[in-house]
Amino acid sequence: MLQRIGTKLYLADGCDLDPAALIPVMQGWIQRRQLPGLLIDVADYSHAHHGPGIMLIGNEGDLSVDFGEGRAGILYVRKREHASSLPDGLLACVRQCLLAAELLQRDNSLPDLQVDVRETRVILSDRLRAPNTPEAFAALRGELAIFAYRLYGDASLDRANDDPRDNLAVTVSAADEHNLAGLLGRTAAASMA
Amino acid sequence: MSESWKAKLQDRMPQEWSHEIDIFEGQMELRRQDRLDEKVFAETRLRRGVYGQRYDNGQRHDGIETRPLEFPSGELTKGPDTMWDAPGMQRIKVPYGGLSIAQMEALADLAEEYSDAILHVTTRQDFQLHYIHIDDTPDLMRRLAAVGLTTREACGNSVRNVTACPLAGVCRDQTFDVTPYSAALADFLLGHDDVQDFGRKFKVAFSGCEHHACALVNMHDLGFLARTRDVNGETQRGFTIYVGGGLGTVPHQAEVLEEFATVEEILPISQAVSRVFARHGEKRNRNRARVKFLVASVGIEEFRRLVREERKLLPHDEAWTDWIDDVPVEWERPLKAGMVLNGAERPEGFDDWFRTNVYHQRQPGYSVVTVNLPLGDITTWQMRQLADIARDYVSDNVRTTVEQNIVLRWVPDADLPALYRALKSVGLGDAGAGTIVDITACPGTDTCKLGIASSRGLAAELRQRLAVRNATMPDAVKDLKIKISGCFNSCGQHHVADIGFFGNSRRSGTHKVPHFQVVLGGQWDENAGSFGLAMTAVPAKSVPDVLDALTDRYVAERERGENFQSWVRRLGRKEVRAMFQQWTKLPAYEENPDLFLDWGDSRSYSIGDIGVGECAGEVVSLFSIEISKAESEHFDALLALDEGDYRQAEGRSYQAMLMAARALVRTQFLDVSLDADDIVSEFRTRFYDTELFFDRYAKGKFARYLFARHTRAPERNDQQEARRRIEEAQLFIEATHAAEARVNGVIVNPA
Numbered sequence: 001m002l003q004r005i006g007t008k009l010y011l012a013d014g015c016d017l018d019p020a021a022l023i024p025v026m027q028g029w030i031q032r033r034q035l036p037g038l039l040i041d042v043a044d045y046s047h048a049h050h051g052p053g054i055m056l057i058g059n060e061g062d063l064s065v066d067f068g069e070g071r072a073g074i075l076y077v078r079k080r081e082h083a084s085s086l087p088d089g090l091l092a093c094v095r096q097c098l099l100a101a102e103l104l105q106r107d108n109s110l111p112d113l114q115v116d117v118r119e120t121r122v123i124l125s126d127r128l129r130a131p132n133t134p135e136a137f138a139a140l141r142g143e144l145a146i147f148a149y150r151l152y153g154d155a156s157l158d159r160a161n162d163d164p165r166d167n168l169a170v171t172v173s174a175a176d177e178h179n180l181a182g183l184l185g186r187t188a189a190a191s192m193a
Numbered sequence: 194m195s196e197s198w199k200a201k202l203q204d205r206m207p208q209e210w211s212h213e214i215d216i217f218e219g220q221m222e223l224r225r226q227d228r229l230d231e232k233v234f235a236e237t238r239l240r241r242g243v244y245g246q247r248y249d250n251g252q253r254h255d256g257i258e259t260r261p262l263e264f265p266s267g268e269l270t271k272g273p274d275t276m277w278d279a280p281g282m283q284r285i286k287v288p289y290g291g292l293s294i295a296q297m298e299a300l301a302d303l304a305e306e307y308s309d310a311i312l313h314v315t316t317r318q319d320f321q322l323h324y325i326h327i328d329d330t331p332d333l334m335r336r337l338a339a340v341g342l343t344t345r346e347a348c349g350n351s352v353r354n355v356t357a358c359p360l361a362g363v364c365r366d367q368t369f370d371v372t373p374y375s376a377a378l379a380d381f382l383l384g385h386d387d388v389q390d391f392g393r394k395f396k397v398a399f400s401g402c403e404h405h406a407c408a409l410v411n412m413h414d415l416g417f418l419a420r421t422r423d424v425n426g427e428t429q430r431g432f433t434i435y436v437g438g439g440l441g442t443v444p445h446q447a448e449v450l451e452e453f454a455t456v457e458e459i460l461p462i463s464q465a466v467s468r469v470f471a472r473h474g475e476k477r478n479r480n481r482a483r484v485k486f487l488v489a490s491v492g493i494e495e496f497r498r499l500v501r502e503e504r505k506l507l508p509h510d511e512a513w514t515d516w517i518d519d520v521p522v523e524w525e526r527p528l529k530a531g532m533v534l535n536g537a538e539r540p541e542g543f544d545d546w547f548r549t550n551v552y553h554q555r556q557p558g559y560s561v562v563t564v565n566l567p568l569g570d571i572t573t574w575q576m577r578q579l580a581d582i583a584r585d586y587v588s589d590n591v592r593t594t595v596e597q598n599i600v601l602r603w604v605p606d607a608d609l610p611a612l613y614r615a616l617k618s619v620g621l622g623d624a625g626a627g628t629i630v631d632i633t634a635c636p637g638t639d640t641c642k643l644g645i646a647s648s649r650g651l652a653a654e655l656r657q658r659l660a661v662r663n664a665t666m667p668d669a670v671k672d673l674k675i676k677i678s679g680c681f682n683s684c685g686q687h688h689v690a691d692i693g694f695f696g697n698s699r700r701s702g703t704h705k706v707p708h709f710q711v712v713l714g715g716q717w718d719e720n721a722g723s724f725g726l727a728m729t730a731v732p733a734k735s736v737p738d739v740l741d742a743l744t745d746r747y748v749a750e751r752e753r754g755e756n757f758q759s760w761v762r763r764l765g766r767k768e769v770r771a772m773f774q775q776w777t778k779l780p781a782y783e784e785n786p787d788l789f790l791d792w793g794d795s796r797s798y799s800i801g802d803i804g805v806g807e808c809a810g811e812v813v814s815l816f817s818i819e820i821s822k823a824e825s826e827h828f829d830a831l832l833a834l835d836e837g838d839y840r841q842a843e844g845r846s847y848q849a850m851l852m853a854a855r856a857l858v859r860t861q862f863l864d865v866s867l868d869a870d871d872i873v874s875e876f877r878t879r880f881y882d883t884e885l886f887f888d889r890y891a892k893g894k895f896a897r898y899l900f901a902r903h904t905r906a907p908e909r910n911d912q913q914e915a916r917r918r919i920e921e922a923q924l925f926i927e928a929t930h931a932a933e934a935r936v937n938g939v940i941v942n943p944a
Contacts, residue, residue, distance in 0.1 A: 004306055020793075023793060023794070023795055024795030027255070027256060027794075027795045027796055028795075030255050031255045031256060031257055038262060038263060038264065040248060040253065040262060040280065041247070041248060041253065043309065043323075043324075043639065044639075044649075044650070044653070044793045045309075045311055045570065045572075046653075047567040047568055047570065047653050047656070048311065048567065048570050048571070048572050048575075048620075049572070049575065049619070049620020049621070050572065050574060050575070050619075050620060051310070051311065051570075051572040051575075052309060052310050052311065052572070055309060057280060057309070057324055059262075059264060059265070059278060059280075062309060062324070068310070068572075068574060079307075079326070080265075080326065125305055125306050126306065127302055127306065128197070128198055128201065163577075165298055165301075165302070165577055166577075167305060
């Protein structure tokens with residue numbers, strides 16, 4: 001079972017975002033318990049180039065407005081064991097990203113922030129069981145395709161890069177148009193358990 | 194694909210390290226089953242570098258109220274008031290800061306898989322990973338061990354990372370390269386029997402010269418300063434040895450223990466110092482348990498006498514000197530031939546970077562490049578990119594620094610423009626290394642249980658503001674150093690900065706206000722030659738204005754050639770305080786609510802999250818630590834039995850008895866070796882023949898289990914035999930506990 005898995009949804013092109021503005025927003029989520037799971041603290045890594053930005057540390061996983069790859073997005077990485085299958089686990093991750101996206105887009109202090117939900121990056125952070133190799137990708141492709149189908153319907157899967165040192169990351173691109181509300185509906189059954 | 198990291202890396206880990214990690218994993222299981230006392234486990238955990246973090250007591254102030262954090266493992270703890278599931282910190286030792294490319298890549302993998310994709314360089318040249326779950330630590334340690342890195346004794350009451358000048362070997366002013374000597378001492382003291390019974394931590398540093406900051410030997414428990422002397426026309430290498438320095442709440446300058454010790458003597462003298470510290474150092478009062486208090490209390494002459502007496506009594510150890518013949522003339526080899534920088538096109542920004550981040554080595558045609566890390570942080574992606582850059586330009590000649598940066602050594606000068614472009618492209622090309630923008634900060638309230646104010650938040654703010662003004666700043670200001678600690682414990686080394694800050698708090702009406710005490714005039718050079726003076730506390734949010742006022746006045750009033758320390762002395766504490774007075778009067782909350790917040794935190798400021806720090810470790814007897822290893826070995830024997838590996842089950846149960854016997858012997862005789870014959874012989878003489886091991890009913894029965902097994906291994910290895918041996922080992926361990934309690938009057942938690 002892959003334990004450390006994650007998904008990232010990208011912010012729409014042209015979003016002008018001050019990372020510092022996210023700190024009170026995420027602190028507020030902790031106060032009001034606005035995301036599922038045990039939320040612990042907010043970490044500020046906005047000084048790091050292409051780094052994890054502002055991170056909401058949780059027990060089950062960490063959620064960040066992340067600047068990795070030079071593209072801002074909402075990243076959720078599940079870090080503790082979960083009972084679900086890989087597709088179910090990934091759906092729970094992406095739902096966490098979608099819920100955060102909904103909160104961020106609704107927040108008056110972040111007027112320019114928009115999330116583009118047509119592409120999801122899947123991250124399998126486990127070099128023992130899922131090294132970044134064509135073979136590992138091929139072995140996991142079936143389960144990833146189930147996840148992609150349940151999220152988007154028709155979608156394509158591409159290995160994000162071929163540096164064997166990196167995590168195995170897969171870009172899932174929707175064939176059709178989707179919006180946040182629609183994807184929240186499609187993932188409504190996903191569970192954090 | 195491999196089933197586990199343990200199986201995959203079995204052949205790549207040093208056997209001893211692998212075994213230690215297995216023991217730690219066994220101790221974790223014992224703790225989960227509540228068969229190991231939480232205090233003993235806490236110290237065990239700390240000695241594996243597994244440290245607590247803020248909020249691990251299971252509660253957090255969210256800005257409105259303190260709320261419980263309901264972790265899934267419920268009441269299971271990994272130490273007093275430390276919840277099992279709470280995110281923690283893993284510290285990783287990097288002796289003398291030396292890193293290989295393989296290590297850099299492994300560190301990046303680990304931070305990505307177990308932490309938050311950030312690697313943090315500490316003020317002791319270590320790395321720290323934050324938000325780690327304790328369950329992940331054994332595999333993390335195995336993956337480190339496979340590339341030659343250990344976490345052993347990175348925390349706890351033992352010898353911490355041995356640091357050294359990051360320029361050692363390439364410095365233009367060094368006496369000689371201290372790297373091999375620091376590596377030898379780090380290796381010798383790691384896990385050494387004589388460093389297991391300290392009342393507090395113990396920090397060691399090596400410096401190649403006297404006048405630069407180098408390795409800051411004056412603020413270390415044990416410091417080595419390279420010296421040579423002429424003996425019959427030949428140059429002899431050695432060290433001036435310093436002892437009893439330290440920062441903390443009460444900074445002490447180190448004193449000279451030995452004016453000149455030959456290289457052959459540095460290991461045995463360090464061992465003797467360790468024994469003196471273990472024997473005479475304070476154990477009950479943690480606030481006075483560092484060696485600096487012992488030196489201050491008995492006086493350096495008496496301390497020296499004790500060490501010299503101890504040195505005479507030490508049993509000879511080949512390990513003291515058997516490494517010396519292998520010390521190479523040059524510790525490192527350059528990847529490329531040295532070439533001068535001559536007429537090559539210079540990219541934009543290069544000249545500023547060149548001025549502050551490039552140091553010309555003593556070897557012509559080569560330079561050291563400092564990679565300036567904001568707040569000591571580097572992302573996992575950047576670390577891999579930096580590994581690639583190292584591969585292209587310098588190979589494994591990479592080191593961390595106590596200023597929380599990374600240096601690339603042996604860069605051919607002709608490659609500097611290309612190297613700058615490469616660093617810039619991955620966000621690692623910031624100029625200003627070693628200047629006022631290169632601010633050192635401890636973790637503070639971000640993650641530290643003791644943090645009072647946000648040292649990292651303040652450092653980030655000041656760095657951002659100063660970087661904007663850097664181009665127009667007078668050189669006298671650019672060259673100043675700022676260091677920030679989140680509390681009075683000095684992890685940010687504020688005492689040895691020109692301008693230091695440490696966190697505290699004040700009250701205005703019913704509200705707390707985060708503050709920083711301003712400490713001025715510390716000296717970084719001369720190996721931390723003098724400590725700064727606390728002036729006054731100002732609100733955290735006022736610090737940027739305070740800094741502007743201070744530096745403006747320094748520039749305006751300094752006399753020709755007058756440095757900052759001299760100017761502060763001339764100005765005097767009274768005048769400095771008067772200058773800061775306008776910021777010390779606190780308004781009512783309603784007048785300026787922003788002042789009541791800390792940097793980088795939108796919550797109403799509270800000190801309610803401060804917990805009990807683990808810097809001091811847990812004061813646990815040497816016996817408790819050692820017997821817990823025997824119990825872990827016994828637990829592994831049970832696992833082997835369950836798996837049907839009867840040979841291993843029997844072997845481990847025998848090993849558990851030996852470890853238990855040794856734990857007991859070491860309460861009387863520290864020098865017992867690891868050899869089974871020695872252990873059994875000493876145990877027999879001291880505890881069996883004297884009947885100290887005997888209890889009222891069983892007499893010496895359980896000891897005879899050990900003697901019988903030691904004399905003869907079982908002829909068969911089946912389930913029944915293995916089970917019997919395991920039960921005997923259990924009874925022997927129990928009897929050892931009882932004997933220790935009878936003899937020493939210390940009740941330890943029975944299994």
